[in-house]
Amino acid sequence: MRDRLQDWLPRIVLAPSFLAILVFVYGFILYTGWLSMTDSRMLPNNDFIGLDNYVKLFALKHWSIALKNLAIFGTLYIVICSCLGLFLAIMLDQQIRNEGFIRTVYLYPMAISFIVTGVAWKWFLDPGIGLENTMHQWGWESFEFKWIKDRNMAIYTIVIAAVWQSSGYVMAMFLAGLRGVDNEIIKAAQVDGASGVLIYRRIIIPMMRPVFLSAFVVLTHLAIKSYDLVVAMTGGGPGRATEVPATFMYSYTFTRNQMGVGASSAIIMLIMVFSIVVPYLYSEIRHGEKNR
């Protein structure tokens, strides 16, 4: 009897976590999927209306603004973080004194909340008290920086803050990658007379492909989910200038009483994330098994 129990124990121990994930993740995805096809308003209901919510969603100007902002924000965020991260990692990989200290400084924003980051940058970029005012005090009277109040430029201030927060993380990923490069290859290239810049351009940076891929997946996933930073910095404003899918979903579901439309926007967000993450995880796991 005791041995039977021991045989079943591993399954029993794993069961609560498995059930929790099954219900709270996959069950909830199905339920949200179902709601996205119902006429739910303030409260969920079960009046099936097919894909009407999706048709409605993509006809909404509000949603197309959110998608456009995500495209602008996501592209700049991913490109700038990757370039800056790689650049800083290469600089730091040159036998720098105090490397540990510099690394710590570059990475600390990752430890703090997007809300805190949002508060700092919101006031720092505020024309009344922040950078603009400071430059005026320093005697540069014509200096102007009103992006955060400007409908056409506000989304770029979110990029500035988000890059500040995440670029150190990407730097750490690239630094780990650079430290894994085989020194023999570099020595051989040096013997052949290749210059430092050429070695990086032709040999080392191409070897960083897996890191670029990981960084791309992590940053895309962060960009699509980004909600906190927008709320703290601009609240989606001025007007709807910095609305993104995450803020759209929240306001349609919880403040505009259009739960069906909110649920359909959440499903679109899930599809966006999974279309990037699933192929990546699949190839990582396949690759991992091959190496075993």
Add this chain to the structure above:
Amino acid sequence: MSHPSQENAINAGSLTRILIYTLLIFFVIYYLLPLWVMVSNSLKTLDEIRGGDMLAPPKAITLEPWRQAWSQTQIGVEATGLKPYFINSIIMVVPAVFLSTFLGALNGYVMTKWEFPGVNLIFGLMLLACFIPFQIVLIPMARILGMLGLAGTLGGLILVHTVYGLGFTTLFFRNYYAAFPTELVRAAQIDGATFFQVFWRILIPSSGPIIVVTIIWQFTNVWNDFLFGASFSGYDSTPITVALNNLVNSSTGVKEYNVHFAGAILAALPTLIVYIVSGRYFVRGLMAGAVKG
């Protein structure tokens, strides 16, 4: 990560090296700038901030904004300061981190040392769960918390953070235990050790580093969470991130920038301290969160 004996440095002249150091120092200033702005302006009077230079150090240091932010400023309807919300966050974080770490360790142990058919599928499902945009679970979660009588309570938030932390904690422990010699486990079993004896006496004593990594990862994520806090907390269970946002973005009254900055530092302090004290483990968590398989 720190191997000073790197040889793939560019063999460069001293001019290039000066340029490299200049650039590195420039970025040190760039990353520290917002922190400097927050600290220095949290010690200024409101008049000084309005009239002056945000980058300058305070002319006369005042601790009044800190006192205000901690215990006096108006948040929502009550003038309580951030203190009660700070305490809410602690009450929420400690059990959520403990539970998700403990369950993650057990899951990782089962998945690597007691494999049974289907275990890899379960792992795949848990891994994928790490990446869902949480917007997808907000509506059903609100309903379930209501049904369980946990809507607007700290208990509800603890449940939410435990469940959605499981994917990563399981991933961390599974990858760590995969490298742990299975022969040791089998030998102990032959000697008559039970499932839990193996776990407590063999696996856990050698899990120090991964426990630290997981706790830091979970602590940082749960403390910094905003979406779940904003969606599921009630009047007396609001975490500090939500309270800080309410303070800064409330449309009523005078904007007390110095109090906002002091409050922002208060909200950031716990995770910053953890990062400074154990940055190595923090980075390991970040790396494990990025590179899977």
